[in-house]
Amino acid sequence: MTGKTLYDKIWDAHVAHEAEDGTCLLYIDRHLVHEVTSPQAFEGLRMAGRKVRAPEKTIAVPDHNVPTTLDREEGIKNEESRIQVEALDTNAKEFGINYYPVDDIRQGIVHIVGPEQGWTLPGMTVVCGDSHTATHGAFGALAHGIGTSEVEHVLATQTLIQKKSKNMKVEITGKLSPGVTAKDITLAVIGKTGTAGGTGYVIEYCGEAIRDLSMEGRMTVCNMAIEGGARAGLIAPDETTFEYVKGRPHAPKGAQWEAALNWWKTLYTDEDAVFDKVVTLKGEDIAPVVTWGTSPEDVLPITGVVPSPEDFTGGKVDAARRSLEYMGLKPGTPLSEVAIDAVFIGSCTNGRIEDLRAAAEIVKGKKIAEGVRGMVVPGSGLVRAQAEEEGLAEIFEAAGFEWRLAGCSMCLAMNPDQLAPGERCASTSNRNFEGRQGFKGRTHLMSPAMAAAAAINGKLTDVREVM
Amino acid sequence: MDKFTTLTGIAAPLPLINVDTDMIIPKQFLKTIKRSGLGVNLFDEMRYDSDGNEVEDFVLNKPAHRDAKILVSGDNFGCGSSREHAPWAIKDFGISCVIAPSFADIFFNNCFKNGILPIALPQEDVDKLMDDAERGSNAIITVDLESQTITGPDGGEIHFEVDAFKKHCLLNGLDDIGLTLEKVASIDVFEEKAAQARPWV
Known part of the structure; x- marks a missing residue:
């Protein structure tokens, strides 16, 4: 038997049901929610008389519509935007999910808040009604965007109907030159593979230049996996990851931290695992x-x-x-x-x-x-x-x-x-x-x-x- | 969800690659808290000028294609944002089938949740259908999901592939959540085991 990729391992740990044709119910550990793609989903629950199955694993924050000017306290002037944010306020309260409202200092872009608060952890499945959910793959979490119907599905069942994607490896060897950053890596990769180059795949980014990146840099790289067409981007967790996660508000503590760490350290691609597609770039060849x-x-x-x-x-x-x-x-x-x-x-x-x-x-x-x-x-x-x-x-x-x-x-x-x-x-x-x-x-x-x-x-x- | 069984109608040609969901439905229309009413804003920035008047040479404004039920387009259709407003707008306009050489993943999945059939075909088949589509009501196309065939105006048939489970759901207009809840016992068992194995989650 050949070895498993990081994606294989996370996938296997989350299959709650598998039909004969390979259609799976994938269990979702974290569901992030924002105001634009969720109102119709909550309304769907309400009409069907359904509850949120795992409100403790559901985290909401308004980000798309919120004003960024200092007069924000005075409220949102655009009526439609205001209604959408108010709908999230109401839904978060009614369905009892974790919430960071506009006036909370922890409010921000959902993909920045999740990692910052320690909601995103290695080995998890993370979804959000937003294509840039790929960001969370930087932690070695299987993370991807979903549509509003799927948001409703996850709210109601804590699972997604999925078929497994193929494995793609993107390796960035060597060191980056001065002035070259994670953004240049991720853009250079898309420049090489095209916006459909990753369609049907989950990408694992690896190689020395990726290892050398901070968590912030890794998030930048994975964030744009979707722009390359991939379902998700992943980076195997390592000491950089553990260091970033440790002590965050929702990260495990004490004995649970040790137990988590033991499992996280098994989350890497086995040496004999086989990828369906491999792309390699030399770090030194990447320019700004x-x-x-x-x-x-x-x-x-x-x-x-x-x-x-x-x-x-x-x-x-x-x-x-x-x-x-x-x-x-x-x-x-x-x-x-x-x-x-x-x-x-x-x-x-x-x-x-x-x-x-x-x-x-x-x-x-x-x-x-x-x-x-x-x-x-x-x-x-x-x-x-x-x-x-x-x-x-x-x-x-x-x-x-x-x-x-x-x-x-x-x-x-x-x-x-x-x-x-x-x-x-x-x-x-x-x-x-x-x-x-x-x-x-x-x-x-x-x-x-x-x-x-x-x-x-x-x-x-x-x-x-x-x- | 609406069933999709067969569809016969005019096809509209949109010979562009990388049609993104910002193009399909620009962000100013994402502020709705409803699913309906987006058809009028489908392809808004290509379809209307800055005064809100129709751009004459945009395909869906042409008399021959105003009533299109099928859209034929280029590679990587539906790339970009996960907004389900894109298929909502397409469906609300009256289009229930999109044919292209390839689709972006999230858009492709979103279509099936909304009674829209996305069909990926080899470029030469798309080229042929694109030519047919140019002829508007003189080139009616029929899509049959059960037999997985597209019949062109000249009677020629093109076979297409579709995932068996997705086909079953679309043919019967099945609600995913209802189907999944039939397996709720499996979810319960998984959740219990996972709580033991990974209590920190």
């Missing part, structure tokens, strides 16, 4: 990257030039032509000459303390270029508090950035934080789709350090030149 188009696979080193549609084949030719028109870019233009109007630092991809430190380091003692507006949105109230304690908030404010309250903000622009038509943004978020950050807004994805460098120079910039 940016996206040029409207798909996360449109990735190039910052030293590159805007491509031409003719550089591609098949359906990508028309897609590239459409992207370039939407983005207002001419083939052959050096990426480092593309001027920007806005900078967004935040999101579940890059809204953690380490991301803010990396951006602050570039910004320190400098000013945002004239005519550029910059916004820093911490991923949670606790990240915000820590950044203030470390003096990062002062650095950002002195440079001319707006220092905001926690939320999803301009990553998807459901709240008032939006780009105007035609505005071009250097963004640390995860999607550069048409209209994602605002109607006709133009998004270039990059790392926090790269976004900070772009803010200072007023154009896309190779961070290595300002380090």
Whole structure:
């Protein structure tokens, strides 16, 4: 018998029922909930007279709609947004689930709050009605996004109907060069595999460059597994993971910690396990990257030039032509000459303390270029508090950035934080789709350090030149 | 859930790859707490200009395709956000079948929960159907789930694959939660064992 992958091990530990055709009921250890994809699910429960099966394993926090401006206490001005957040308040109370309301300092983006509070632990199954649930895979937890019908299914049964995905290994060998970060890794991987390269797979990220990453960096890598089409991204837990988890409010304590640790240490891919697909990148080959188009696979080193549609084949030719028109870019233009109007630092991809430190380091003692507006949105109230304690908030404010309250903000622009038509943004978020950050807004994805460098120079910039 | 058995109607061509769920239903329409009423905003930013007027050359605004029941599109359809508002909007518009060379995972699953049949076919079959779709009401297409066939206007048949369990649920309009609750004893047993093995969870 061949060995098991990390995914195989977690999967096997959570199958509550398996039908003859391989359709399984997968038991869910943690269900994270936010206000946008849950109201219809709670309403479904109510109409059927059902309860939440495991309210103690269900955690809710509003994040998508919440204002990030300091006048948040005055309430949400947009009526629909307000109703959606109030619906979550009511549902959390009525169904007795764990809840961090808007005025709680622990409130923030659901994928930042879960790990921060120790809800996310190695070996768990974690779901949320949000595609970036993949983030939690950084802990060696099997974590993925689900639709609202499935949210209702998990609320009612604590299980999901699933068939097993295939195993894919993404190995990043060696060391990263200075100026290259977790965001560059994850974008470079998608640039190589394409946005459908992971479809049907669960990815395990491994290799020296991954091992060397902090938990924050690992979360950034796994967060964008979905942008590569994968159901989930995983990184085997190790001392870095255990160190991060230990002492968090909902992490096990005492004898339970020891018992948990014993099991967590078995969560790795056996040497003789077989992957269905393997992708390898050399750490030293990865440069600081940016996206040029409207798909996360449109990735190039910052030293590159805007491509031409003719550089591609098949359906990508028309897609590239459409992207370039939407983005207002001419083939052959050096990426480092593309001027920007806005900078967004935040999101579940890059809204953690380490991301803010990396951006602050570039910004320190400098000013945002004239005519550029910059916004820093911490991923949670606790990240915000820590950044203030470390003096990062002062650095950002002195440079001319707006220092905001926690939320999803301009990553998807459901709240008032939006780009105007035609505005071009250097963004640390995860999607550069048409209209994602605002109607006709133009998004270039990059790392926090790269976004900070772009803010200072007023154009896309190779961070290595300002380090 | 609505059953899906057979569907006969006009197909609309959308020859783009990587059609994402932000395109299908932009975020400003996710603020609803209902499932219904999203059809009018399907593909909103492609379908309307900034004044809210219809963009004439967008496929679903063309007289030939306004009543489409089938959508034919490119690779990796439905990528991006997990928003079930995307299939809700498609269904509410009147489309119950999407045909493409490949689909993003979450969108694909979401379709089956809403009486929509997503069909993945080889590129050459999609190309053929895309040509048919261009002809609007002159090229009616029939999709039969039971026999897993698509019949084109020229009578040619294309076979498609579908997961047996998902097919069964769609043909009978079965509610997943009801089905799972029939196995609640297995969940109880699992939960008890897991609580012993991993009490910290």
